[in-house]
Amino acid sequence: MKFQSQSAAMPYFIFALALFVGQIVFGLIIGLQYVVGDFLFPEIPFNVARMVHTNLLIVWLLFGFMGAAYYLVPEEAETELYSTKLAWVLFWVFAAAGTLTIIGYLAVPYATLADITGNGLLPTMGREFLEMPTITKVGIVVVALGFLFNIGMTMLRGRKTVINIVLMTGLLGLALFFLFSFYNPHNLALDKFFWWWVVHLWVEGVWELIMGAILAFVLIKVTGVDREVIEKWLYIIIAMALITGIIGTGHHFFWIGPPEYWHYLGSIFSALEPIPFFMMTVFAFNMVSRRRREHPNRAATLWALGCAVMAFLGAGVWGFLHTLAPVNYYTHGTQITAAHGHMAFYGAYVMIVITIISYAMPIMRGRPNGNSRQAQTVEMWSFWLMTIAMVFITLFLTAAGILQVWMQRVPESGQALSFMATQDNIALFYWLREISGVIFFIGLLTYIASFFVKGDAVEVAE
Amino acid sequence: MAERFTKSMARNIYLGGSTFFILLFLGLTFDTMQAMPERDNRENLTESVANGKLLWEENNCLGCHTLFGEGAYFAPELGNVYQRRSMGNDEAFIGYFKAWMNAMPTNVPGRRQMPQFNLNDQELEDLAAFLKYANGINTNDWPPNVEG
Ligand code: HEM
Ligand code: HEM
C-alpha cells in the first residue's frame, strides 16, 4: 500500500461482502416463493423479501464503489486521503442507516414503516429500488456529500489523473441523479418518467464511468501497460457510454405515457449501448495480452477479464435482445427483463467491485503480491461457480420469459392465458433457477472462504 | 488504436459528445413535458386518485405486481386491471376490487399469497380510483392483450 489512509477502504469492502451474502439469502427466499407460493408467508411476504434482495444489492454496490474510491483516489493522486476519520465516521453512519432500514423492512409491515418514518410529509417510498424511507434517502445524501467532499479534497491536493477525474465525475453523477428519487408527483406518468432518471441514468450512464475508471486502474496495476494508452481507451469508452446511453433512456419510455417518437429514439440509441461494453471487453483483453509484467495476483486479473465479458453479455447482448420497441412490446416486464437485470448487474457492477476487492484487499492485508497460491485457487473456483451459476440463472429465466411471452402475450384477448396460469406452466424453469441459485450461493461462500485460506506467501517472478 | 488518434482527441469526443447529448436529452424532455397533458390523463387526477397512489406506494404493491410493465414479476399487471375486471362499469369494478382485497390472503396451500392490508372502505375506493386513472393513461396500446 502506497499510503496508509488507503486502508479506509477495508471496512467498506468487508461490509459490502456481508451485505452481498444477505442479498443472496433473500434471493433464494424469493426464488423459492416463486414456486412454493406460501413459503414464509405471512411472516416475510414476497414484496418484503424482494425489497431486501434488491436494496441490499444497491447498497452493497455503493459500499463497494466508496471503498474503491478510498483505495484508488489517494494512490492516483499520490497523497494521503484528506480525512481518514471522516471516512470512518461516514462508514458507521451509512452502515447503521442501512442496517436499521433492513430491520425496519423485516420487523414491521411496510405501511407501518412508512407511517413511523413520516413518509406522508415527503412521500418517496414504495417505488422499485427506491423503497427506503425518506429519512434513509436523506441519510444517503448526507453520506454522499461527506464522501464526495473527502474524495474531492484529496483529488484537489494531488495529481489529477484521468482515472481520478472520470471516477469523480461518475460519483458526482450518481449523487446528482439520486436526487430525482425525491421527486414523486401524484401524476403517475411523470413519476415514472423521472424515476428512470435515477435507475437508467445510473446503470447505463454514470455507473459506467465508475466501472470504466476502476477497470482502468486495475488494468494499469496488473498489466503495467502505459497509462497514456489506458487513458485514451477510458475516454473513448465513456464517450460511447454517454453518447448512446443518455438518449437510450428512451427504451423505457415506450409504454409509460410519453409520445411515440421515443420508440425510434429509444430503439436506435439503446441498440448502440452495447458498443461501450464491447469496447471494455476488447480493452481488457488487449491490455492483458500487451502486459509488461506477470502480476502474481492472477485472481484479480481473472475477475477483471470476466467482468468485461459478463458485462458485455448481460448488458450488451441481453440488453439488446429486448431493447427494440417492437420486441419490447411483447417482452416488457416479463422474466426476460429479470434475466437481463440479473446478468447485467452481476457482470458489470458486482464483478467490478469484486475485481477491486480482489486486487486491493491482499495489499491492505500486507500481501503486496496477492494472496497465496492456495487462496487464489479457491478464489478462482468461486469465480467460476458464481459466474457459471449466473449464466444458468439467466438462461433459465430467459426460457421462462420466452414461454411467458408465447402463452400470455402473443395470443389475443380471450385466447391468451392469464398471468397466474402462465406462471404455473413455467414452474419447472423457476425450480431450475433456484437450483442454480444454490450453486451461486455455494460459490459466494467459497469466495468468502478464500479470505481465510492460508498458504505460502507469493514471491514476485521478476 | 492508431497512433494518430491521440488522447486529447478521445477526451474531446467525450466532452463534446456528452455535452451535446445531455442538451439534446433536456430538449427532448422539455418537448415530452409539452406533450404529456394530452396523454397522461391528468384531468382525472382527483384527490382520491392521489391518495390511492400514496396507498399504492405505502403498501408496496409494486413489490409483487407490475404497473405498466414495471415493478416485480410475481403477480399480475395492474395498469390495465380496470379494463380486465370492470367491463366498463365503475360500480362493478369497485365491488370486485373490495371483495378481492378483503378476501386476501387466500391461504390456498402452495399458491402465491397476497397479504391482507387491512384497508377501510374509503381507502379501497381511493385505490380503485387510482387504478382506474392509471388505466386511462395513453400507453401506446400496451399491453398487447387484456391479460397484461
Ligand atoms: C450494466 C448495465 C445494465 C444494468 C445493470 C441493467 C439492469 C436492468 C434492470 C435491473 C432492468 C429492470 C428494471 C425494472 O425493474 O423495471 C433493466 C431493464 C431494461 N434494460 Fe437494462 N441494464 C443494463 C444495461 C442495458 C443495456 C446496455 C441495454 C440495451 C442494449 C438494456 C436494455 C434494457 C431494457 C430494454 C430494459 C426494459 C425491459 C422491460 O421492458 O421490461 N440494459 N435493465
Ligand atoms: C441465488 C441467486 C439469486 C436468486 C435466486 C434471485 C432471485 C430473484 C428473484 C426471485 C427476483 C424477483 C423477480 C420478480 O420481481 O418477480 C429477483 C430480482 C432481482 N435480483 Fe435476484 N436473485 C439472485 C441473485 C441475484 C444477484 C447475484 C443479483 C445481482 C447481480 C441480483 C439482482 C437482482 C435484481 C437487479 C432484481 C430486480 C430485477 C428486475 O427488476 O428486473 N439477484 N432476484
Ligand SMILES: [Fe+2]
Ligand atoms: Fe435502461
